[in-house]
Amino acid sequence: MTSPFFVGTTNEPRKTSLPESLDPEKMPEHIAIIMDGNGRWARLKKLPRAMGHRAGVDSLKKTLRFCSNWKIKVLTVYAFSTENWSRPKEEVNFLMKLFESVLKKEIEFLNVEGVCINFLGDLDQLPKRLQGLIKEAINLTKDNKGICFNVCTNYGGRRELVIAAQKLAKRAVKGELDPALIDENVFEKELLTSNFVDPDLLIRTSGEQRISNFLLWQLAYAEIHITDVLWPDFNENSLIKALIDYQSRTRRFGGVDQISSQQI
């Protein structure tokens, strides 16, 4: 079966095996991506920004496919931030329409592929039609056992934290929760990502060295890979490079690695 999800690979056999350059023992469970650079990609090609966003959708579909093939458990992408409403109205409208049309077109195929899709963010502010499609998509794929695909839409890390604090405060006021018992575990349960392990690897494209209000809590110990590649140009090779970089890191989580601890 071929589908739009097989972008550019309609005549190629599906390659599910891990590239030889990657160590299967050191794969991240959760990858988060700040998909940036669509506008610059379009400008370089003398195209309207909208074309950059369209091209970005193709990169996303391919990236999801690779992550799914390589058995990454969770992929979380930043599609629209709480700050992106400040863009020109035409661009915001275009993006909302693009999310709608992509979701409509792809959801059946994602379902067939076993993808479990989720949308993280303040969804109530999105256009009603998009909200409806999101609900349908979540419902359709909720029991799927494949990759968890989180699309952060109208997402802001600060807003997520404030909403979590409000929920806890409400429970405390009602006498259901002792404030002294609020610790990291209790707090984490109120976050939109409570069902997932924290990202192991954060990739940001287009060279910007900031996190732009993305997953402020969850990225506490993520390894960060920044590439100059613009999101629409991000491909299999770019993802392999990010994973090789990740696999070269020593994660210490505030501790010391084994060699250093033997030197004390």
Ligand code: IPE
């Ligand atoms: C990322 O690309 C997509 C969204 C934020 C929706 P940009 O649109 O930010 O592209 P640049 O940063 O202007 O190149």
Ligand code: IPE
């Ligand atoms: C971050 O990119 C948001 C998304 C990718 C959706 P931006 O382009 O909005 O970030 P800044 O403005 O460069 O920090």
Ligand code: MG
């Ligand atoms: Mg940008």
